[in-house]
Amino acid sequence: MFSFQYYTPTSVIFGRHTEGRVGELVQKTGCKKVLIHYGSGSVIRSGLLKRIQEALDEKGISYVMLGGVVPNPRLSLVYEGIDLCKKEQVDFILAVGGGSVIDSSKAIGYGMTNAGDVWDFYEHTRQADACLPIGVVLTIAASGSEMSNSSVITKDQGMVKRGYNHDVCRPVFAVMNPELTMTLPAYQTACGCTDILMHTMERYFTNGGNMELTDVLAEGLMRTVMKHARILRDDPDNYDSRAEVMWAGSLSHNGLTGCGSDGGDFATHGLEHEIGGMFDVAHGAGLAAIWGSWARYVRRDCLDRFYRFAVQVMGVVDAGTDTDAKDAVALKGIEAMEDFYRSIQMPTSLTELGISPTDEQLQTMAHMCSVAAGGVKGSAKKLEEKDMLQIYRMAVQSC
Numbered sequence: 001m002f003s004f005q006y007y008t009p010t011s012v013i014f015g016r017h018t019e020g021r022v023g024e025l026v027q028k029t030g031c032k033k034v035l036i037h038y039g040s041g042s043v044i045r046s047g048l049l050k051r052i053q054e055a056l057d058e059k060g061i062s063y064v065m066l067g068g069v070v071p072n073p074r075l076s077l078v079y080e081g082i083d084l085c086k087k088e089q090v091d092f093i094l095a096v097g098g099g100s101v102i103d104s105s106k107a108i109g110y111g112m113t114n115a116g117d118v119w120d121f122y123e124h125t126r127q128a129d130a131c132l133p134i135g136v137v138l139t140i141a142a143s144g145s146e147m148s149n150s151s152v153i154t155k156d157q158g159m160v161k162r163g164y165n166h167d168v169c170r171p172v173f174a175v176m177n178p179e180l181t182m183t184l185p186a187y188q189t190a191c192g193c194t195d196i197l198m199h200t201m202e203r204y205f206t207n208g209g210n211m212e213l214t215d216v217l218a219e220g221l222m223r224t225v226m227k228h229a230r231i232l233r234d235d236p237d238n239y240d241s242r243a244e245v246m247w248a249g250s251l252s253h254n255g256l257t258g259c260g261s262d263g264g265d266f267a268t269h270g271l272e273h274e275i276g277g278m279f280d281v282a283h284g285a286g287l288a289a290i291w292g293s294w295a296r297y298v299r300r301d302c303l304d305r306f307y308r309f310a311v312q313v314m315g316v317v318d319a320g321t322d323t324d325a326k327d328a329v330a331l332k333g334i335e336a337m338e339d340f341y342r343s344i345q346m347p348t349s350l351t352e353l354g355i356s357p358t359d360e361q362l363q364t365m366a367h368m369c370s371v372a373a374g375g376v377k378g379s380a381k382k383l384e385e386k387d388m389l390q391i392y393r394m395a396v397q398s399c
């Protein structure tokens, strides 16, 4: 077990009708002018945006609005948001949406409190000192951004997708009403469940410091998400399953399922960010498409963890302790996970994801992934650029 710091300052307001409390929650912060930031229209169609405006009006809180955030949120809108917030003297950002809206809000928050170009943080050439306070009304269980220290932005020019982590961007509050996620298309619900699973799997497949309690929490979370993802596939209005998945989404990425480990692997995320940048695909689907190839490529370097995952999470029968027997079990665990992805209509290859990258494009992605990682990425196996390229090549067709 490694030493760790667990920091989760976000106040969670969970349950039906909780979005009605947003005026009171902003008022408590003492902030005077709010930017309501949202996406491409779902919150208008569902009537949520109107309810949020009413909740702020009720408390006499003034606000300006900026919509138009797209999945893989763009830097150009972040700049627009910073200009608007400066002009309007905004001191609080209310993100009404999913990970893309929250991440765009965090980037605007950095731009409002630090001089210079906000993109520097995403290129890791300097660190932020502060961020405007962020509140969230969550509409999709997926990214965990409502409690995480992370934001991921795509620079329009060249479609370069980069993440930046800093505790100052963790939201002040997150309003989570599972009912709000019932308007999601089935595909987005499945993408969200995949991302939630991956945030714990990235922390689980490591070669250092694993704690028994953290492992049991992680395994319970993964089993719970898979169970309720299947229920939601057949019964999308099931409130209890929406609630289980929504809470799992936050716990999966607020640090809880990595306490005591070496910080996690996160290579699958690194590989996906290049796919998302180049082909603008949904993040969760991109993860599902690459994970099986990553897992097959690295499993022998992290065999005990893959074996444990197969037995404890995927229900593969324990089949002996010599290396070959363990490897056979590990492989069955990987196959069972891919079967799960297929059961919720998630892709298990780049072809199934709907993209056909050329080998030159695969090489470019491998190069950019290694540059973004500072050379080497991963804990289950430390991946260099050549390993990344191998995984991309394996992922073109499903196994």
Ligand code: NZQ
Residues within 6 Å of the ligand: 038, 039, 040, 041, 042, 043, 069, 070, 071, 072, 073, 097, 098, 099, 100, 101, 103, 139, 140, 141, 142, 143, 144, 145, 148, 149, 150, 151, 152, 180, 181, 182, 183, 184, 185, 188, 192, 195, 253, 269, 276, 283, 284
């Ligand atoms: O834009 P609108 O019209 O709202 O539509 C969105 C969008 O098309 C729609 N949607 C959201 N809530 C809805 C809804 N449609 C109907 N009803 C609702 N209730 O769903 C689509 C996807 O939304 P998005 O916010 O992009 O999804 P998600 O939460 O999966 O966020 C993905 C982004 O988060 C990043 C990803 O890379 C990606 O850019 N990530 C952020 C992380 C973080 N900050 O901690 C960690 C993750 O690993 C991830 O990298």
Ligand code: ZN
Residues within 6 Å of the ligand: 143, 195, 198, 199, 269, 283
């Ligand atoms: Zn993710």
